[in-house]
Structures are given as structure tokens and as C-alpha cells.
Amino acid sequence: MNKFRIPRMVMVTIIVAIAAFVAGYMARGVNVGTGDGTAVNATAEKEHDLDAHFDEEGNVTWTCSMHPQIRLPKPGKCPICFMDLIPLRHEEEGERTSIREITLTESARKLAGIATDEVRRLDVAVETRMVGKVDYDETRVRSITAWTGGRVDKMYVDYTGDRVKPGQPMVSIYSPELLTAQAELIQAVKALEDLRNSNLDLVKNSARRTEDAAREKLRLLGLTKGQIDRVVKNGKASDHITLYAPQGGVVIGKNVNEGQYVKTGTSIYSVADLSTLWVILEAYESDLPWVEPGRLVEFQTEAYPGKVFKGKVVYIDPLVNEKTRTVRVRLEVGNKDGSLKPGMLVRARQKKGGDRTGGESPLVIPASAPLITGKRAVVYVANPDKDGAYEGREIVLGPRAGNHYIVRSGLKEGERVVTKGNFKIDSAIQIVARPSMMNPSSGTEALQDELPSLFTSKLRLLDESFARLTETVKTGELDKTHLAFGSFNKELRLIDGSALEGTSALRWKEHAMLLGNDAILGAEATDVERLHGIFTEMQGHYADLKADFKLSDGERLTAPKPFREQLGLVYASYEPMAAALAVDDMEAAKKAAAETSAALLLINDSDLSGPAHNVWQEALTKMNDGLTAIREADDIVGVRTGFEPLSVGLAQAILKLGIETGGPLYEIFCPMAFDYAGATWLQRDQTVRNPYFGTAMSSCGEVNQQLKR
Known part of the structure; x- marks a missing residue:
């Protein structure tokens, strides 16, 4: 035996240091200087102007490949590990499709040995092997x-x-x-x-x-x-x-x-009674997704070579043996002929194909593609439109099937994932302080862009959905929480971020990915402990979303359900008025206005108090002013003039106090109404039917915000 064996922890440290050094090379795509730390080779000096990251004063930012949190204005040594600093690679934000994206030069890709494979649909068949023994029933x-x-x-x-x-x-x-x-x-x-x-x-x-x-x-x-x-x-x-x-x-x-x-x-x-026996098998943790109660399992014994017995899975132990990392699986086996004897050793195998979704084979990726740490799995996806660009993406994996993993969420058929060199890419992306497998919280950046009003309104509705989810999780009732996670995920998927630009678009893509994965996992939590673990992580992701997009924690006003139902009747009479004005029908519009006025008189606001009462009084004043103008109007122009404050007041009440009515409600904005002063109205759908111009310009307008989901 070698008496000078290197300790395992020392060896690991050396390997990590080498990997980080290689990652630093990749991150800038050039060789690092080996002198006194103040000089780099000529190639690096030439590339600084193109590849280095400049601060507001135009100076190059230098970092450490082992400690990417180090940011210094001059080259030199890392104050922690004393390695040579390297210039931080710079990329234009507008060219990136994800905050987790990094672009490697051709030489860096060759050094890392990058290899990719296609995400495809495949009928994966898994053979689960187990050993055990025959026992009494x-x-x-x-x-x-x-x-x-x-x-x-x-x-x-x-x-x-x-x-x-x-x-x-x-x-x-x-x-x-x-x-x-x-x-x-x-x-x-x-x-x-x-x-x-x-x-x-x-x-x-x-x-x-x-x-x-x-x-x-x-x-x-x-x-x-x-x-x-x-x-x-x-x-x-x-x-x-x-x-x-x-x-x-x-x-x-x-x-x-x-x-x-x-x-x-x-x-x-x-x-x-030996006419029916049990077979107790030991299954590894990784095989458990393929072992289900009621499934038939084949097994053989030493006593009868070649003879195949079959048993049905009737029980799976809820506890894992911490020494062997296996779970006991019990089969029920008929033994009318007495061939099986208690105590016999058996070797079992179970074959199962991949679960199909909607008749299709499942999406799979090679087992070497995902970087798995704890509950998270990160893959790097090659950008087909940009040579050498790789986007980090957190996905939800299904069970492992031989040399593949089934993908439940996060990838599309035809995309290419990195199967070799992915850890080196992850190391390189850490250097530029972006989210990675090892450091998922890196790279948060303040948003400077003004957000579209429709997007902001949908975020507000998402915030209400998350508040309901939070209250449901507190109950600990799994059935209800599963539905609440599903509802949140649906609300999340309805938000269209295509109108966002620059950093806002990148950050929204990141938040939507993380929260969507959380919702999928939460909707399938099998116990309360797992549920709270997932939701705790989800709360962190949602807090990041609120910080990025400046969602306030303002007081949520509440109105009693009877009030919201009465407000729904007001909208029911308002809707025909908007439809009549869209087709230039003044008489029908005035008739609907009278019905709206009657519906307003029936509203009982005695249960409103404090801020809710103040909001309602302000909205009611605007609506009454509009209805008065409509009643006194002699032509359709006057009716449309009164329709504008009525719409504003009704939207204000719905937005802040809520309404009981089926389906979503949208606020539509016409910028040309009233000599380009602009005006809004309410609709159930997003197809514009302009009540201010009627048939003259019926499609003039755009969705301003969503008032109700």
C-alpha cells in the first residue's frame, strides 16, 4: 500500500482549482498571463476592447476564476486565493436570450470538449432488477x-x-x-x-x-x-x-x-397456509418511480432455473433503509403447487416503458446532460441562432430510464442540450456572475425599463393568486394545495412577456421558469414536509420577482361578497351600453345607462369601511357624473362624453374592490378619443370594439390592463 496517498479532500480541492482555471480560460476565450499578474498576452490585450466588461468610467473589470465575486478595476492577484485575475467578459445585454446565457469562442469550446445531443421523444424501456426472498404471508x-x-x-x-x-x-x-x-x-x-x-x-x-x-x-x-x-x-x-x-x-x-x-x-x-406467499424484494431509490402497486413483477429462483414466476406488487415500504439505501417491496404470489418455499432467494426484474403523454412518447435527454443538485436540475441548451452560445435552463425531470432522463417540463423537442463539458460551462458562467447550478441566485440586476401596463396588471393578478396559494399552503391540506399550485401555474402561463425588452425580458423569463417549476413540483407534493420545502423555495423565487418588478406589499382592500355580486350586476347593464355605442345606437345606449343607474342604486355599501369605503365613494362619484351626462345628452357625442367617467369609475371599483362575474375583464384604451386625450372602456375579451368612434373606427384601441382573471 502507498504510504504517501493524497487525502481525498486535498485531491478534490486540486481538481476544483484546475476546473475553475479552465473555466476562466473559457469565459474569456484567451490564455491568462502567468507573470506578475499585471500583464496578459498580446491576444488578450487585443481582445480587451471587445470582450472585457467596462464600468461606467470605461475601465476594465477584473475578476478571479475561483472567486467570481471579486471585482477589481486593475489586474493583479486575487486577495483570497492569490491566483491571477482575468478580465470579465462582456456581452451586450440586447443580444442575449437569457440571463444564464454565455458565449464561448471556438478555442474555448474545443478546450472544454463540448458535445451536444438532441431532445427527442423516445419510448424508453426500463428494466428494474431487484433481489429478495420468499416469506410467509x-x-x-x-x-x-x-x-x-x-x-x-x-x-x-x-x-x-x-x-x-x-x-x-x-x-x-x-x-x-x-x-x-x-x-x-x-x-x-x-x-x-x-x-x-x-x-x-x-x-x-x-x-x-x-x-x-x-x-x-x-x-x-x-x-x-x-x-x-x-x-x-x-x-x-x-x-x-x-x-x-x-x-x-x-x-x-x-x-x-x-x-x-x-x-x-x-x-x-x-x-x-402456503398456498399464497409473499416475496420481499429490495429496490434501490432510483428505481422506485418504476415500481407501482398492482404491477406484475417476474422473478426466478435457484431451485428452478429457467422457470419464471410472477407476483403482484401489493405494498411498498414508506421508509428507506439508510444503510443499504433500498426500499422493501412486497409481492403477493400464488403457490398452489407448493413450488416456492419460504426462505428461497429470488432475483426479480420488471420491464416498463416510458409513460406517454397524450399518446406521444415522452421527451428524453441523455443522463449526462442535467447537472443535478438537490431538488434542482440544470441543463445547458445550445442556441441555434448564435454559434457558441449556451443558455442555462432549470428543468423538471421525471424518473431516470436507463441512459436517459424523462423531461417533464422546461425543454422542447428538437432543442440540443450539452452532454459533455456542461460542468465547465457552468463554471464559466459563474465567473461572469450569472445564475448557475452552483450559484442560482447570482446576477440579479435592477430593471430600468418601463413595464407595459397590461403586463403590470397581470402581475397584480398573479400576486393575488400567490396570496391565495400562501393561505392554502398554511392549511396543510394536500388536495387543496395541489389545486392552488395548479391555479397559480395557469395564472403564470397566461402572462405574455413578449412585449418586454432588454433586461426586463431576460429577468421575466428567468422568474417564469423558476416559479413554473416550483408550481409543478408543489402540485405533486406527496406529504406536508415536502410541500413546505417546495413552497419555502418558491417564496424565495417569488420575493426575487417582486423585488425585480417592484411589486408592492400594499394593503389589499376587500369588499363583502354581496357587494361584489351587486357590482357584477352594474357591469352586466354597462356591457350592453358599450356594445350599443360601438354600433352607433344612441337609444339603446341611453336605455342601458338607465338600467346601470338603477343597478347602482341597489348597491348596499354599508359594510364598506375605511379605505374601501373611500375608494367606493370616489368611484361612485365618477360613475354618477357620467350617468348624469348621459341622461342630459341630446346626441351620441354627449352620451360618449358621459360614458368615459362612467368607465373610469367602474374600472376603479373593480380593480380595488373586486367583482363577482364570470370570466376575465379587460380595460381597453383608445389614444385618439376626444382629440387625442384618450379614453378607456371595459370588455370581457381583447377584441377591440371602440364605443367612442363606433363604426367609423371600431378597431381603434389596445388592451391597457386586465382587471379580473
Whole structure:
């Protein structure tokens, strides 16, 4: 043995240092200087102007390949590990498709040995192998016990392994207690017989109850009804009791011998019915997704080479053996011919194909593609439109199937994922302080872009959905939380970020990816502990979203449900008014306005208080002003003039107090209304029907915000 063996931790440190050095090379695509730390080669100097990251004053930013948090304005040594600093590679933000994207030069790709493979649909077949042994079916094992204390005088079955039939005599026990109990029954029967002709019903009933009690006592001592009847018929007490086999099978335990005294409850025999047996298998954790209750599993034994037995999975142990990292799986197996014997070793295998979704084969990627740490899995996807660009993406994996992983979310068919060199790409992306497998929280950047109002309104609705999810998770009721996670995920997918630009678009893509994965995992949490673990991580991701997009934690106003229902009736009368103005029908519009006014009078706002009451009074004033103008209008222009404050007030009430009505509601904006002053109105869909221009310009307008989901 080598006495100078390098400690494992030292070796790991050396390997990590080498990988980080290579990653630093890749991140800038040039060679690092090896002098005093202040100089780099000529190629690097030439590329600084193109590849280095400049601060606001135009100076190059230098970093450490081992410690990317180091940011210095001049080259030199890392203050932590004293490695040479390298220039931080710069890329234009507008050219990136993800904040996790990095572009490597051709030489860097060759050094890392990058290889990719296609994401495709494949009917993966998994063969799960397990070992175990045959065991008794515990539900078919019976014990024969002494029902009363006494001496074992005769054992009709005197060795283990003997086969017995149901009702077969097993043992005869001498019992003084049994003798006394039989005598009591005989005396009770005789007393009742002597009172047959008596007119004293009270005495006769007492004697009958005494007989019943004596019979019950003998039954509790183990005598069958037939034995008790024979005692009464013969009028003679027996000092022995015979115990019978409760079922057929094999004697697997003989615990006493003839002549031995036993106490009440002493186990004398154990009998097992071997017509059905259990097979206890050990399955590795990684194979558990493929083992399901009710599935048939094939197995073989050493005793019968080539003969295949089949058993059905009836139980999977909820606990993992921490030493072997396996889980016990129980099969139920028929054994009518007696071929299987308890204790036999077995080798089992189960074949299963990949689960299909909607009739399609599942999406799969090579097992070497994902970088897995804890609950997360990160892959690097090659950008087909940019040579050497790779986008980091967090995905949700299904079970492993041989040399593949099934992909549940995060990838599309035809994309190419990195299968070799992915860890080096991850190291390189850490250097430029962007989210990676090892450091998922890196690279947060403040947003400077003004967000579209429709996007902002959908974020507000998403915030309400997350608040409902939070309250549901607190209940710990899995069924309800699964539905709440699904509802949140649906709300998230309805948000269209295509109108975002620059950093805002990149950050939204990142947040949507993380929160979508959280929602998928949360909707399938199998226990409360797992549920809270997922939601805790999701809360962190959502907090990052709120910080990036400046979602406030302002007070949420609430209105009673009856109020929201009454407001829904107001909108129901408002909708025909908007439709009438869109087709230039003044009379229909004024009629609908009268109905809207009547609906407003029916609203009971007595339950509103504080800020909610103030919001309603402000909105009500605007709506009443608009309705007054409509009533006094002599032409359609005047009606449209009053329609504008009515729409503003109604939108304000719906937005802040809520409304009970089916489906979403949108606020549409026409910038040309009222000599380009602009005006809004409400619709159930996003197809513009302009009430301010009517048939003249019916499609003028755009969705301003979503008021209700």
C-alpha cells in the first residue's frame, strides 16, 4: 500500500482549482498571463476592447476564476486565493436570450470538449432488477394457543413441517379448571330440568341464565358448540380439552412438548397456509418511480432455473433503509403447487416503458446532460441562432430510464442540450456572475425599463393568486394545495412577456421558469414536509420577482361578497351600453345607462369601511357624473362624453374592490378619443370594439390592463 496517498479532500480541492482555471480560460476565450499578474498576452490585450466588461468610467473589470465575486478595476492577484485575475467578459445585454446565457469562442469550446445531443421523444424501456426472498404471508399464519392452563397430555402433531388440514385435532390438554366448568354446566342443566314443572318463573329464568353463563364459560375455555352439547348429553364432565387446527397448512412452529404445563395464552403451534406467499424484494431509490402497486413483477429462483414466476406488487415500504439505501417491496404470489418455499432467494426484474403523454412518447435527454443538485436540475441548451452560445435552463425531470432522463417540463423537442463539458460551462458562467447550478441566485440586476401596463396588471393578478396559494399552503391540506399550485401555474402561463425588452425580458423569463417549476413540483407534493420545502423555495423565487418588478406589499382592500355580486350586476347593464355605442345606437345606449343607474342604486355599501369605503365613494362619484351626462345628452357625442367617467369609475371599483362575474375583464384604451386625450372602456375579451368612434373606427384601441382573471 502507498504510504504517501493524497487525502481525498486535498485531491478534490486540486481538481476544483484546475476546473475553475479552465473555466476562466473559457469565459474569456484567451490564455491568462502567468507573470506578475499585471500583464496578459498580446491576444488578450487585443481582445480587451471587445470582450472585457467596462464600468461606467470605461475601465476594465477584473475578476478571479475561483472567486467570481471579486471585482477589481486593475489586474493583479486575487486577495483570497492569490491566483491571477482575468478580465470579465462582456456581452451586450440586447443580444442575449437569457440571463444564464454565455458565449464561448471556438478555442474555448474545443478546450472544454463540448458535445451536444438532441431532445427527442423516445419510448424508453426500463428494466428494474431487484433481489429478495420468499416469506410467509403474514395474513395466513395462525397460532394455536392454550385457552386454559393445564398439562399437555397428547400432541397429535409432534414435529415442525407436518401438514395439517382444517379442523384436524392438534393437542389434548388436561385442565382442572375445565373440569370444574363442565360440572357447573351439568348442575345448571339438572337444576333447570327439575324446575320444568314449576310455576315460579323468576326461579326458572334465573336457572336458565345460570346455564347460559356456564355454556359461555366453556366456550371461552376453548370448547366447541359440539363439545359442549356432548357434555350436556352425556351428563359427564371431561378433564381434557382437544384443540383443533383453525386452518390447513404447514406447522412452522412447535413450542411445547408432551407433559409440559402451560398457562392460558401459551402458544403451542403456529400454522401457515402456503398456498399464497409473499416475496420481499429490495429496490434501490432510483428505481422506485418504476415500481407501482398492482404491477406484475417476474422473478426466478435457484431451485428452478429457467422457470419464471410472477407476483403482484401489493405494498411498498414508506421508509428507506439508510444503510443499504433500498426500499422493501412486497409481492403477493400464488403457490398452489407448493413450488416456492419460504426462505428461497429470488432475483426479480420488471420491464416498463416510458409513460406517454397524450399518446406521444415522452421527451428524453441523455443522463449526462442535467447537472443535478438537490431538488434542482440544470441543463445547458445550445442556441441555434448564435454559434457558441449556451443558455442555462432549470428543468423538471421525471424518473431516470436507463441512459436517459424523462423531461417533464422546461425543454422542447428538437432543442440540443450539452452532454459533455456542461460542468465547465457552468463554471464559466459563474465567473461572469450569472445564475448557475452552483450559484442560482447570482446576477440579479435592477430593471430600468418601463413595464407595459397590461403586463403590470397581470402581475397584480398573479400576486393575488400567490396570496391565495400562501393561505392554502398554511392549511396543510394536500388536495387543496395541489389545486392552488395548479391555479397559480395557469395564472403564470397566461402572462405574455413578449412585449418586454432588454433586461426586463431576460429577468421575466428567468422568474417564469423558476416559479413554473416550483408550481409543478408543489402540485405533486406527496406529504406536508415536502410541500413546505417546495413552497419555502418558491417564496424565495417569488420575493426575487417582486423585488425585480417592484411589486408592492400594499394593503389589499376587500369588499363583502354581496357587494361584489351587486357590482357584477352594474357591469352586466354597462356591457350592453358599450356594445350599443360601438354600433352607433344612441337609444339603446341611453336605455342601458338607465338600467346601470338603477343597478347602482341597489348597491348596499354599508359594510364598506375605511379605505374601501373611500375608494367606493370616489368611484361612485365618477360613475354618477357620467350617468348624469348621459341622461342630459341630446346626441351620441354627449352620451360618449358621459360614458368615459362612467368607465373610469367602474374600472376603479373593480380593480380595488373586486367583482363577482364570470370570466376575465379587460380595460381597453383608445389614444385618439376626444382629440387625442384618450379614453378607456371595459370588455370581457381583447377584441377591440371602440364605443367612442363606433363604426367609423371600431378597431381603434389596445388592451391597457386586465382587471379580473
